[in-house]
Amino acid sequence: MPPRTVLVLLFDGVQSLDVTGPVEVFAGAAPAAGSASGGYRVRTASLDGAPVRTSSGLILLPDHSLAEAAVPAPHTVLVPGGQGTRRPDPRLIDWLRVNAPGAQRIVSVCTGAILLAQAGLLDGRRATTHWAYCDRLARDHPAIDVDPDPIYVRDGNVATSAGVTAGIDLALALVEEDHGRDTALTIARHLVVFLRRPGNQAQFSAQLAAQTARREPLREVQQWITEHPDDDLCVESMAARARLSPRHFARAFRTETGLTPGRYVERVRVEHARRLLEDTTDGVEEVSRASGYGTPEAMRRAFLKNLGTPPAEYRRRFHAPSPS
Structure with missing residues (x-):
């Protein structure tokens, strides 16, 4: 099986861990499976292909512009969160609205769910986000069934997750679904994290x-x-x-x-x-x-x-x- 393409959207003010956490999980799939193929081909893209500054000040250099990354359609579109979701560039929302539905899977981490919501991709679906923004998401988008409790939610081909490390949990769950428990377990051990906290586990103890x-x-x-x-x-x-x-x-x-x-x-x-x-x-x-x-x-x-x-x-x- 050829590698699944995972496209990670980058923008100024993105939370670096929302990007690097899932990317490390996906990047470890092929080595964990003992094969150079059958894992994931992870690509990053910003609106114009220019570097972006994360909320912590790190500079990330994308592989492509979003226009270049749209064809062929990626298997998975991953939308991270961060301060940049508060006032996103309208072009980013337009790109998601037009291009994300062509992917087989749409995933958000933390407040990336806000971008999916603004693109209309969560209407009529159950979703979650970081606990501090669940009320806002529900208020601004009443067509979404916002669940503030779980660390991630799957609704059809759309998955949303809570803050930061929940993106790693969701990525491990996707790897387990795609490549089996042994591969996901190997990645989790390498990263020194739980195999996965199931999605219905609460955000808060x-x-x-x-x-x-x-x-x-x-x-x-x-x-x-x-x-x-x-x-x-x-x-x-x-x-x-x-x-x-x-x-x-x-x-x-x-x-x-x-x-x-x-x-x-x-x-x-x-x-x-x-x-x-x-x-x-x-x-x-x-x-x-x-x-x-x-x-x-x-x-x-x-x-x-x-x-x-x-x-x-x-x-x-x-x-x-x-x-x-």
């Missing part, structure tokens, strides 16, 4: 979703909750660990983290249970105990409330193959 408490006793309690989700995590127990009265603890915890103690514990336990369902073959009853739920039914109610799906169905969806 429970700890990142909440603020970190300023006071050390409260931070210690946050860490304890994370490391011991199956412990007694009632307010009285946590307050004693922080050496505060239950009332003072509850008030201070909410003030400094933005969440009530109960809500924080709930998020940690759901996240812990999700990871066990994703990474182990433990039964639902065993997972529920390890995650601090008294019964599988209690975990089921928590999953329905927070994820809209019961644990068994969550595991099934997680391990289901990605759509082509």
